[in-house]
Amino acid sequence: EIKNGQEFYRLNNHQGIFLVPKIYPKYSTQKILVCSAMPGNSIKEFADHPLSKDAAKSVEQKKQRTYLARALVENFIKQVFVDHFFHADPHPGNILFWKIPEFSAHIPEFPYQFPTNLPNYRLIYLDFGMMGHLSPSLADGIANVVLALNTKEPRSIGQALLAICNRTGEVDQEEFYDQLSIFLAPYLNSGLGEIDFSTLIYSVIKLCRQNNLQAKPEVTLLVKAFGLLEGLVAQLDPNLSLMDVARPFGKKYLRQKFNFKHEAEDTLVNLFQAAQSAPKLPIKAEKVLDLLLQGQGRMNIRYKGQDSLLNRVEQLINRLMVTIILAAIILSSSLLVQGSAGHPAIYNIGVTGYLISFVIIILLILDELRRHFKHKK
Structure with a gap:
């Protein structure tokens, strides 16, 4: 937990409105974790607090809640896809909301300086006993699932899911694609902002299990964390679309992964190989026809449900x-x-x-x- 806290502090402290307590290994023992004291109360108290009856104050409070909800989603996306190290238990008790006092003179020794371009409140993460680690390849696989969901093509989604699952038995991929297509039909016909992603992901994992596919432990932990965070975000701003928040990241992610120079080089190599193979096509076609005329041709046909x-x-x-x-x-x-x-x-x-x-x-x-x-x- 000490190592987790130190790493999370390095990656997220002062990232926007987020603060993280500093861990002191020198004073910690096996049963006592010593960290800097953090102000604030559980964000649940803030989320449960009713909106003001005054119209102007109510609008301001709604803006504040939307800002907090977006900040939580954007930071979580950064943890998963940039840091590959995420807080796996982000329930409201582990996130504090702190409104900075107007007169900072009352806290002269507080070790933080506050940028002027940020609002006068902060979110503070606590409890680093349950954290998730992702390998770069697994993070890319999860990103591919999200991008495939955006394409609304069941086969692409299925292929992306196969890459992040372990096989516990024989898998009929075509059957899995068909079942996935039927399952996803009502979701894909809905707007992305209308989809309950935590329910969707849990149902997809259940469908995978029925087809001898088991989500990797890191993915299961990520789904759990995402479900907790989505519940908090929905409480802060029920109208916030997670995909709208994630879309700018998706564009940036694609730009980082798509190297135009490398893609152009690969395309030129493929074109060169195709140009070399083109003159040989008539000869290959003639050989195939000769085999068929001599009765030596053989065709392997596999139909759906053959093994069963x-x-x-x-x-x-x-x-x-x-x-x-x-x-x-x-x-x-x-x-x-x-x-x-x-x-x-x-x-x-x-x-x-x-x-x-x-x-x-x-x-x-x-x-x-x-x-x-x-x-x-």
């Missing part, structure tokens, strides 16, 4: 083989029992065959019931 169907066919064949063997055992046992007069050993063999057949039948019935209830669930 093949597994089902295999199960049916196995059941059929078991049934045939079961019928043979019952028939053989019947012949042994019928012809065992005066031969107890042969009679016992026949009875044993009956018992084995009975046990197998019971197991088949139980397995079928299990499949039925599992499918129904």
Whole structure:
């Protein structure tokens, strides 16, 4: 927690209206964390405070709340996509709101200087026991999901999601894309400002889990933090669109990731390779036609749900083989029992065959019931 606090202090203290307490490792122990005393009260008290009945004051208070909400979102975006180190528990109890006194002479030793271009209040983060770390590649993957949501193309969104998930089993990507397309349809037909992103993300993670995809732990932690922060932002300004706040960052992010010089070089290389391959196309086409005319051509076709169907066919064949063997055992046992007069050993063999057949039948019935209830669930 000491290291987390020091790193968060370095990255966020005096970033706009944000302050962070300074940690003192020299005076801290395993059970006591010593940091600078911070003024202010929980931002929940400010958010819960009713608006003034005076029209002018009410407008000013609304502007203040909108400013705070935007500042929280912009700072959180910076933590995730610039610092790759974010506060994973930003509930209202861990964020203080402090209005700077008009007469700073009352606090002459307070170690902060206040820029004149900022309002006369600050937000203060506390409690750095739960923090999230993102690798640059994972942060890029999350950014790609957000950008894909902006394109409203389910396949692009699905491909971006696959990049930030671990596979816990076999994944049918086409089936996943189809399910995702149906799920996202009502969201994609809505304006971005109308989407409840925390609910959307939780539902998408649930859909991923149903398709043997598991969100990486860092992503789950990020979703939790985002849900907490969004609840606070919605309380401060219910009309604030998170995408409107994030859009300037998205443009800046794209400019940073898109290197025109490199893209131009890659395009020229691809064009050169295509120009080299173009004269060979007629020869390759002739070879393909010769193979088809000689009957040596082969085409691999894979259809949707192929693996599931093949597994089902295999199960049916196995059941059929078991049934045939079961019928043979019952028939053989019947012949042994019928012809065992005066031969107890042969009679016992026949009875044993009956018992084995009975046990197998019971197991088949139980397995079928299990499949039925599992499918129904």
